[in-house]
């Protein structure tokens with residue numbers, strides 16, 4: 001069984017939901033950039049594709065690799081790239097509590113508050129001004 005078959009099966013079994021923070025993940029092969037951007041409501045402006053990086057689906061080994069954890073079926077779960085890469089040596093329970101707390105305080109990148117019109121307006125004001133072409137003949 002290939003690595004990707006494992007990820008495919010995990011993704012379907014978990015409905016794409018991260019086992020730690022509960023965010024929706026995506027897989028590049030199934031949802032290329034623009035499709036995933038639409039699904040998560042990410043506006044298609046330059047640079048915004050970067051926020052997708054932390055939503056990538058990945059295989060989490062519950063008993064960590066360094067502790068001898070394998071890809072056996074009872075040792076794997078689906079996790080978003082952010083949760084998977086920030087676990088360190090925390091136990092799965094401690095890590096889940098930490099990620100849920102991060103999400104609750106909007107510090108988890110995959111649990112940001114929806115951009116309100118006010119926030120979008122502030123962002124637009126910071127952008128470089130567009131100068132109108134001169135009307136002088």
Ligand SMILES: [Zn+2]
Pocket residue numbers: 018019020021022023079080081082083084099
């Ligand atoms: Zn997560």
